[in-house]
């Protein structure tokens with residue numbers, strides 16, 4: 001199981017981490033990845049200026065918005081499973 005951590009610290013919360021989590025949840029269902037990927041919230045990942053920060057299982061951190069969430073999920077997460 002690979003873990004994706006979405007920051008729910010204050011800067012990321014303000015910039016929409018909740019929406020990013022909802023979009024990622026939909027995509028996990030859409031691509032039937034429930035047995036491969038788990039989503040969890042995280043404390044501040046130290047990249048508040050790039051909020052919303054999301055950490056991939058290899059600890060690479062991405063700056064994700066609700067606008068680019070779908071594209072980033074496909075390019076940076078699904079491609080690396």
Ligand code: FES
Nearest residue numbers: 007009012045047
């Ligand atoms: S609050 Fe999200 S990286 Fe700091």
